[in-house]
Amino acid sequence: MNLQTLTHLLIPALPQLACPRCGSSFSLVGTSVKCGNNHCYDLCAKGYINLAPQHDQSKEKYDATLFQSRNRILTDGFYQPVLDAIARMLEAKHGKKPFVLLDAGCGEGYYARQLAQRFHEASIIGLDLSRDGIRAAARQPGDVLWLVGDLKQLPLADHRMDCVLDVFTPANYEEFARVLKPDGELIKVIPDSDYLAEIREAFQPYLRQEGYSNQLVVDHLHKNAEILEKVEVRQTFPLNEEQSRCFLSMTPMGFSVPKEVLEKTVLREITLHLQVLRCKVQKEK
Ligand SMILES: C[S@@+](CC[C@H](N)C(=O)[O-])C[C@H]1O[C@@H](n2cnc3c(N)ncnc32)[C@H](O)[C@@H]1O
Ligand SMILES: [Zn+2]
Numbered sequence: 271m272n273l274q275t276l277t278h279l280l281i282p283a284l285p286q287l288a289c290p291r292c293g294s295s296f297s298l299v300g301t302s303v304k305c306g307n308n309h310c311y312d313l314c315a316k317g318y319i320n321l322a323p324q325h326d327q328s329k330e331k332y333d334a335t336l337f338q339s340r341n342r343i344l345t346d347g348f349y350q351p352v353l354d355a356i357a358r359m360l361e362a363k364h365g366k367k368p369f370v371l372l373d374a375g376c377g378e379g380y381y382a383r384q385l386a387q388r389f390h391e392a393s394i395i396g397l398d399l400s401r402d403g404i405r406a407a408a409r410q411p412g413d414v415l416w417l418v419g420d421l422k423q424l425p426l427a428d429h430r431m432d433c434v435l436d437v438f439t440p441a442n443y444e445e446f447a448r449v450l451k452p453d454g455e456l457i458k459v460i461p462d463s464d465y466l467a468e469i470r471e472a473f474q475p476y477l478r479q480e481g482y483s484n485q486l487v488v489d490h491l492h493k494n495a496e497i498l499e500k501v502e503v504r505q506t507f508p509l510n511e512e513q514s515r516c517f518l519s520m521t522p523m524g525f526s527v528p529k530e531v532l533e534k535t536v537l538r539e540i541t542l543h544l545q546v547l548r549c550k551v552q553k554e555k
Contacts, residue, residue, distance in 0.1 A: 271317025271408045271416070273301060279415045280313070283393060286370060290321050290425040317408035318416035321425040325399055325418075331525055332400040337378040339520035341406060344380035348507060348542060352437070353384050355501040355546040356457055360433065363455065366391060369432035372449065373397065373414075374421045375439025379407030382414045382435075397421065424449055433457060434551075443494035447551045456495060456549045460487050462502065464543035469523055472535045476527045484545070495549040506541045514538075 280298065287296050289305035296303040303319065304310045313319055343349070360369070368391040373382040376396035386394045397419045398404050408416045419425045422442050426449045434446045437459040446456055463482055470482060491497070509517065514537040518524055524532055 288427040320418040334402040337406040339516040371433040383412035462543040499548040501546040
């Protein structure tokens, strides 16, 4: 995305944004956004705005290689059933009406990009703390406003979002409640017990837990939100060698695995088992 397209997407979205340092609103000044307290963030010629410039990107484990692998797997369509479930929920609630959606922790932007293609009336913001993720996102075509930002301190104004999407990303319910409209909803995607079971089995000696349970995530969710709808996705797919390599290098499970083990492991198939949850986030306590 170039500066011109970024500016074109930014102007109507300006009222939805807020300075992450002081919470005040932004105006566009030349090729920067500036808040009332003179905190200034440049529009990047690569097609995004870095609203978390203090974050030390050199410590990010979610790096360009990981996002390349994620991008390959996502564009090969493995996660299309998840995308379809999300799209059905949005369609049921909004139909053809405009809505504003934040993809919090969007990574290389698959869901935000695909939703922008399906919902032409929607305004979509993709936000991630990893600059490599947002750079990978902004390299691909799509009417999405890409922001480097922290979901623990969202650079967004209060109560402007119709939907927050949170796919395999840690949640911050207080921030989600702050930015959602009173009738806004959270769509959260969480892994279920057999999610990437083949990788868990291959990496078992290097992982802290034996099986996977989403109980902690679900308990935390129940404390902060009411689940309105639940869709379970469970499918096992055959893999070629390239896809096996990408799956092994796209997941945080690989972070603790020695490189030589990663390189010699080959998966013949992969199971995707997850829950797509449409939720009402409880008001700030
Ligand atoms: C497992 S990836 C999922 C990415 C994407 N939602 C997908 O499903 O392809 C988790 C993402 O959350 C992002 N993330 C983690 N902590 C974050 C934070 N505090 N603020 C914004 N993004 C964060 C990571 O950089 C990473 O891109
Ligand atoms: Zn400010």
